Amino acid sequence: MTLIPEYRFDTFDEASADFLVSIGVKGIILDIDNTLEPYENALPGERVISWLASLKERGISASFVSNNGRDRVMLFNGKLKLPAYYKAGKPFTKNIRRAMVRMGTSRDDTILMGDQIFTDVLAAHLEGIRAVLVPPIKDKRDPITRFKRILERPILEKYERKSKNASRL
Numbered sequence: 001m002t003l004i005p006e007y008r009f010d011t012f013d014e015a016s017a018d019f020l021v022s023i024g025v026k027g028i029i030l031d032i033d034n035t036l037e038p039y040e041n042a043l044p045g046e047r048v049i050s051w052l053a054s055l056k057e058r059g060i061s062a063s064f065v066s067n068n069g070r071d072r073v074m075l076f077n078g079k080l081k082l083p084a085y086y087k088a089g090k091p092f093t094k095n096i097r098r099a100m101v102r103m104g105t106s107r108d109d110t111i112l113m114g115d116q117i118f119t120d121v122l123a124a125h126l127e128g129i130r131a132v133l134v135p136p137i138k139d140k141r142d143p144i145t146r147f148k149r150i151l152e153r154p155i156l157e158k159y160e161r162k163s164k165n166a167s168r169l
């Protein structure tokens with residue numbers, strides 16, 4: 001079990017439909033807060049909507065698994081109507097399995113995208129699926145978040161070393 005994500009992008013939509021298809025993804029489980037939109041945006045923006053449409057076009061299913069509450073998730077998902085799980089309790093994996101069942105995907109062809117190593121990446125790897133990490137869109141500056149970022153640093157450095165080695169092959 002590792003905390004190092006399989007993939008990293010600067011924004012969610014850099015993980016294009018083409019890319020996801022190329023790595024054998026048929027379903028993507030999405031964190032919402034700071035992955036797709038910052039906390040204060042109640043609704044998905046144009047970029048989120050068009051990216052999700054491009055995934056759908058290529059036959060990739062999507063679902064939301066968020067640790068945030070019911071109102072946040074239901075409002076965000078109001079028009080998208082994707083399978084959505086709130087108060088998901090990541091890194092616990094119960095709702096990740098539920099999302100896979102709803103999407104009809106398996107561990108091999110499902111990926112989880114999120115902005116936090118100790119909830120999103122850990123949850124994915126505890127369930128045995130791949131993880132794609134994006135930096136938080138708008139990082140909170142409270143002491144706990146700052147402390148978590150410090151803990152994440154060595155893991156991100158490991159990712160950088162690993163991907164450098166991989167590109168040398």
Ligand SMILES: [Mg+2]
Pocket residue numbers: 031032033034035114115116
């Ligand atoms: Mg998040």
